[in-house]
Amino acid sequence: MQDSNDPLARYRDLFHLPDGVIYLDGNSLGAMVKTAPERIDHAVRQQWASDLITSWNKAGWWQLPVTLGAKIAPLIGAATDSVVVTDSTSINIYKALHAALALRPDRSVIVAEQTSFPTDLYMTEGAMADRPKLQRRLIGEAGQGVDAALDENVAVVLLSHVDYRSGALLDMAAITQKVHAAGAIMIWDLCHSAGVIPIELDAANVDFAVGCTYKYLNGGPGAPAFIYANQRHHNHIKQPLSGWWAHAEPFAFKPDFKATGGIRAFLCGTQPILSMTALDAALDAFEGIDMQAVRNKSKALTSLFVDLVLESCGKYGVELFSPKDAAQRGSQVSFTHPNGYAIMQALIARGVIGDFRQPNIIRFGFSPLYLSFEDVRNAAKTLFDILASGEWDRPEYSQGGAVT
């Protein structure tokens, strides 16, 4: 595929991209849609400053977790009323773990990945803190060993759909089926797949899923996360962060908690409206989008980058850390190099922005909505220039300075 026959080329103009920058870090913080500043300014000056508390109803603030969830739902193959936007990914993992454990009270094992994004593991520790009978069974990278880990003691399996370091993409449907065959509950972490991969949560019969909105969904810094529950669980969601937003009658101010039915049972307290407004604008860019077209472009972008970099930079010690087969890879490419940190600093200094992950990984995210094939070629060329010239070997690029 080339830019001239890219069916998504028109999306690029929806985004603000700084001059002189090739932004390959949309898997950390997505770029801003051009409509965001005005939308936020309206929420600030009109809805907050002028309309004040009436905006909880008039501007739909109270419903934002549900209305934003409904905009995310089609991107992840979920029924409209099966997703809410609320709190952070970490907190939603905690809720999903508790909801899963409540569905399997006679089982005692949580299966998770040793190399998942660490907060997933930390939240399993938190969920286990008050339940001495629970145990954790850690499996290898990208779901390796999940089969062997499954037995009649497993209550819940928590896996990342796309690995945050390598970009490895798991087979959601097949793994979910195995987990169910073992009688366990399946939770998917979609942080690195939502917005770039066609996901079919309902079709795969997934139980719960959580994900981030500020990466490929472009919701802005720290925008609240989303959480999904399969409709068959909607009247059985039990989670301990039982705040008033999850109450069946939140404005009756009753002293006893009575969970509402449906996905709102995953809500807790008052949500950050201004940050949600940015997300609202960002999600509008996805309206009616063909996620298969997004995936096709994503695979083409990452494959081009892999090919160009291996061809030109392999001799300088750059090795592919991501799966070679695009079908097994998310929208991200990672390489290793002993001087990865300095190389990434040199790239950033040249306006090619990716990031570095310990111990030696340089990581590049490809957002198909705002990246072109020319960007990819230029980024690969810049990486080659830096390696060929030895430009990365400068004191200011050495590790030990500020974290990027």
Place this chain on the structure above:
Amino acid sequence: MQDSNDPLARYRDLFHLPDGVIYLDGNSLGAMVKTAPERIDHAVRQQWASDLITSWNKAGWWQLPVTLGAKIAPLIGAATDSVVVTDSTSINIYKALHAALALRPDRSVIVAEQTSFPTDLYMTEGAMADRPKLQRRLIGEAGQGVDAALDENVAVVLLSHVDYRSGALLDMAAITQKVHAAGAIMIWDLCHSAGVIPIELDAANVDFAVGCTYKYLNGGPGAPAFIYANQRHHNHIKQPLSGWWAHAEPFAFKPDFKATGGIRAFLCGTQPILSMTALDAALDAFEGIDMQAVRNKSKALTSLFVDLVLESCGKYGVELFSPKDAAQRGSQVSFTHPNGYAIMQALIARGVIGDFRQPNIIRFGFSPLYLSFEDVRNAAKTLFDILASGEWDRPEYSQGGAVT
């Protein structure tokens, strides 16, 4: 006190107040400081759109929970490094309850108020969900019966500093002392006192406190909440929402959770930066403020309103629900009336904005930073007009319509 000798009169100009409105609902959603739109726009267009991920360091995003906490600290009598802004009040109550219970592992009772804002109670239910040995002991309104509730089984006492319905103000120092004498941990909910009452958490030796930032602190809709821990607990904070922001080495991406020391142990996941930016602007209005002057004006405003309303409206069935003595009252006045709902709707239609709480309470909050004594007189006069004319008795003001 009158407007002509109000030492805080100059603060009013810092806020945007809609024309024709007397805003007596700052205890629900505080008014906007005039600097907020530009500050937020800068965060959106410059920090997010142009500087992208570099803003996590360059713009101080990563530190915002701590820097905002340090701005709140002097308003609540806390050491600078004893407060963070993060997550919601409900979630922070959950954390504080767990941290308290971890300090009293051999005790089994949580004491809370039957009529506190319900989410406080709901979160005690959540905290108890996985611990069958825990019990809850409910006491009466505004801390009544706390003495009788204290015994050697009590692990933690959770009380509201100011009651959300009546505005009753509790004696923080005296109650904390009693709770400590019984060997229990004290948590204060400061949602309705932070920003309007001089609070001395450290001096009162309080263990933990939580509070809202979008009421009297004017942080904007759903701005994240704050949580305080006394310095003596800083190296013993155990709470199950153990996300990566609370890790001792968050960027080492280690698989095992190791809590950081200090107040950051109450953090969890990524925070909504745009909403925090609004709060940042709002807190700057409090820089160097004399909280005793705020309290003096608050007492004078609420006392004037009580006197005017009782004098002119008592004959129409309006009764004072708040404490009569200003010293025992927060910055809020509540009355009861059988037709409270309709009366509040009529007031709002006339531009006097308060709110209604079941079953028959009309509630008025007084933010001393942006309200004048003239506002108070005009509001009381409008209430009188509505009652004297019977204007409230219109179909459009009857209950059953949309919730305000």
